[in-house]
Amino acid sequence: MTLRVSGISKAYGAVQALNGCDLEVERGQLVGFLGPNGAGKTTTMRAIMGLVELDSGTISWDGKPMDRSHRGRVGYLPQERGLYVRMSVFDHVEYIGIIAGLDRATAASRADEWIERVGLTDRRDDKIQELSVGNQQRVQLAVAMVHDPDLLILDEPFAGLDPVAVATLTGVMDEQVALGKAVVFSSHQLDLVQDMCEHVTVVAEGSTVVSGRVHDLRSSSPRRRLIVTWAGPAPSWTSPLGETLASADQAKTIVEVESSADPASLIADAAAAGAIASVTFEPPGLDEVFLELVSR
Amino acid sequence: MIRQVAMREIKARGASKSFIISTLVIVLMGVAATIAIAIITGGDNGPREVTVATATEFSPDTLAILESAEALGVAFEVRSVDAAELGALVTDGEADVGVASDGAVVWREFVDSEIAAFLVAALRQDAVINALGSRGIDRVGAAEILASGAIENRLLEPPDDAENVRRAVGALTAIVTFIVIQTFGSFVAMGVIEEKASRVIEILLAHLQPRELLAGKVLGLGVLAMTQAALLMAGLAGALFAVNDIEIPSEVWSAIVVGAIWMVLGFAFYAAALAAAGSLVSRTEDAQQVMLPVMLPMLIGYLVGVTSADASNSTIVRVLSYLPVTSPTVLPMRMAQGGVAPWEIAISVAGLLLGTWAVIRFAAKLYEFTLLRSGARIGWREAFRLGSN
Numbered sequence A: 001m002t003l004r005v006s007g008i009s010k011a012y013g014a015v016q017a018l019n020g021c022d023l024e025v026e027r028g029q030l031v032g033f034l035g036p037n038g039a040g041k042t043t044t045m046r047a048i049m050g051l052v053e054l055d056s057g058t059i060s061w062d063g064k065p066m067d068r069s070h071r072g073r074v075g076y077l078p079q080e081r082g083l084y085v086r087m088s089v090f091d092h093v094e095y096i097g098i099i100a101g102l103d104r105a106t107a108a109s110r111a112d113e114w115i116e117r118v119g120l121t122d123r124r125d126d127k128i129q130e131l132s133v134g135n136q137q138r139v140q141l142a143v144a145m146v147h148d149p150d151l152l153i154l155d156e157p158f159a160g161l162d163p164v165a166v167a168t169l170t171g172v173m174d175e176q177v178a179l180g181k182a183v184v185f186s187s188h189q190l191d192l193v194q195d196m197c198e199h200v201t202v203v204a205e206g207s208t209v210v211s212g213r214v215h216d217l218r219s220s221s222p223r224r225r226l227i228v229t230w231a232g233p234a235p236s237w238t239s240p241l242g243e244t245l246a247s248a249d250q251a252k253t254i255v256e257v258e259s260s261a262d263p264a265s266l267i268a269d270a271a272a273a274g275a276i277a278s279v280t281f282e283p284p285g286l287d288e289v290f291l292e293l294v295s296r
Numbered sequence B: 001m002i003r004q005v006a007m008r009e010i011k012a013r014g015a016s017k018s019f020i021i022s023t024l025v026i027v028l029m030g031v032a033a034t035i036a037i038a039i040i041t042g043g044d045n046g047p048r049e050v051t052v053a054t055a056t057e058f059s060p061d062t063l064a065i066l067e068s069a070e071a072l073g074v075a076f077e078v079r080s081v082d083a084a085e086l087g088a089l090v091t092d093g094e095a096d097v098g099v100a101s102d103g104a105v106v107w108r109e110f111v112d113s114e115i116a117a118f119l120v121a122a123l124r125q126d127a128v129i130n131a132l133g134s135r136g137i138d139r140v141g142a143a144e145i146l147a148s149g150a151i152e153n154r155l156l157e158p159p160d161d162a163e164n165v166r167r168a169v170g171a172l173t174a175i176v177t178f179i180v181i182q183t184f185g186s187f188v189a190m191g192v193i194e195e196k197a198s199r200v201i202e203i204l205l206a207h208l209q210p211r212e213l214l215a216g217k218v219l220g221l222g223v224l225a226m227t228q229a230a231l232l233m234a235g236l237a238g239a240l241f242a243v244n245d246i247e248i249p250s251e252v253w254s255a256i257v258v259g260a261i262w263m264v265l266g267f268a269f270y271a272a273a274l275a276a277a278g279s280l281v282s283r284t285e286d287a288q289q290v291m292l293p294v295m296l297p298m299l300i301g302y303l304v305g306v307t308s309a310d311a312s313n314s315t316i317v318r319v320l321s322y323l324p325v326t327s328p329t330v331l332p333m334r335m336a337q338g339g340v341a342p343w344e345i346a347i348s349v350a351g352l353l354l355g356t357w358a359v360i361r362f363a364a365k366l367y368e369f370t371l372l373r374s375g376a377r378i379g380w381r382e383a384f385r386l387g388s389n
Helices: A041-048 A089-099 A104-117 A133-145 A163-178 A214-219 A263-273 A286-295 B002-014 B017-045 B060-072 B083-092 B113-134 B139-148 B162-198 B200-204 B210-243 B250-278 B284-307 B315-322 B327-337 B342-370 B380-388
Strands: A002-012 A015-026 A030-034 A056-061 A074-077 A151-154 A182-187 A199-204 A207-213 A223-230 A243-245 A252-258 A276-282 B048-054 B074-080 B097-099
Touching: A002 A041, A002 A182, A015 A030, A015 A041, A015 A056, A015 A182, A015 A199, A030 A041, A030 A163, A041 A182, A074 A133, A089 A104, A089 A133, A089 B002, A104 A133, A133 A151, A133 A163, A151 A163, A163 A182, A199 A214, A199 A286, A207 A214, A207 A286, A214 A286, A223 A263, A252 A263, A263 A276, B002 B017, B002 B162, B002 B210, B017 B210, B048 B083, B060 B074, B060 B113, B074 B113, B083 B097, B097 B113, B113 B139, B162 B200, B162 B210, B162 B250, B162 B284, B162 B327, B210 B250, B210 B342, B250 B284, B250 B327, B250 B342, B284 B315, B284 B327, B315 B327, B315 B342, B327 B342, B342 B380
Parallel strands: A015 A207, A030 A182, A030 A199, A074 A151, A151 A182, B048 B074, B048 B097
Antiparallel strands: A002 A015, A002 A056, A199 A207, A223 A252, A223 A276, A243 A252
């Protein structure tokens, strides 16, 4: 099972929302779909759901053009939440289960399972409009999951969630991947997701800039960072091999060097200046790699 | 899937407090209005009652003649009174007419010739018998002579109590049809707009075809609409029966059956059109703007329907009763009046069925294109292009 989006383009009047965007998600894979605001993430996801009429490009599922029968097997969490706010939490989740093809009993028990999973059992019979925005998002997640989809399309799923809800959501995503489902989620907070997923696709201005493993992308950067945390007050140490970056943390010194630099000699040089509590040597974060990529 | 969508609509709308309360209010208002109207106009259904105050004693012959007036829809009630109070009784209106001790007939303001004719004829007979008696002819013989020359009154068209009932039922059917289509039709349009505005439509379309969504919505709200209409009609009919002992003319039953059929088809016709109209906008604030052009023909039909009681067979009313946009309110009205030829019903049904089919088809097509469009309102010209493509 593979979702393959290739070369999709869409213009809204003079605005080119998508300009040859590609995205691929395999079974058992969690893909972060990243890019700044207005890069085309939402339009791509809406196109997958058949909500956008494309100017060109194809979207396929297991090699076949994606159609309604496939979309019924997708769990979609739209960026702009969409719920019948006057329905009760349970009725809504159950209803989506029913129109997704579950029989009434299964839909009801699945609805209860997911309502419990997202922590809303005590609000089960409340109308959705009585819930806070964060809780409405939990309902939206239950709605996306109730029919046990094969593919999850989550548009900015972390926006507006409290830490507990974030933990629930990442738990659900990891679990679904482990079950062999394909999961893709979008975010513009690149730093936040670089640790969450192994694979990312980065888009900018409607086109895919890069796609691959987070580790490979970061490693491809020509720069590295040595971050020294001192045991005591930071000495006025600088390295001739690189540029010292400003750090808000008084106990830290960050030096940016070429990727070819030898970390061992850098560390030895730093250790000579003062007592070191810890040290890391790593490529820049995904956000900076992304800036490098788009400015190239 | 259509059934599931319909069930949701019924549950979401029908179980809401506002729906239950509004249904109760509408039915109670209808019942109250019916009772009020029946009380005000209630006397019209029986024979005309005329109270005669007399200071002279009427002979049995006179009374018999007065009684015979009942065949013509006039019931005389004779009260013997003192000559002194006769004038006051007539002046106060307690008696419609008086007969003074000298035999003169006493009126208040003007002479009611219809009643005068009876009364004078009855009194004159007595006077003639008395006059003959004074010339030596015995009373019995005189009465026999006069009776042999009695003229029988024969009515070719007995008084039509049913006329008022027919008019009332015709008007009620038109009013109820209009209210139901208007109310639930707007629910359909508002529902469509809300789904677009809240973007829940984007979730639904992964699982449902636009036409399933449309059909389910029209069906679900249609069931609620017909339930409310049935309750309202039952309430009105119950109130009519409770207040007045009315005989329901057979045309009325057929008018109600026809009214029900037209209400169902008319609702489907207008609900589909209103759903299509609703899909053109994505904000509830714009609802009125797109609903008005669709509602207007129905309003015209309704106004013609309720005001056509006296002209139910005029050319304009006939034509309106054939057109699908107006027939749901106009035809049941005409049916209640009677005199609608079977071929006219056939034309009207065929027109409405065809119209409903075309509108549903058009709406379903248009729906596919417009459901996902958000932002600016889509113009009717573009809508027609999309829907007929």
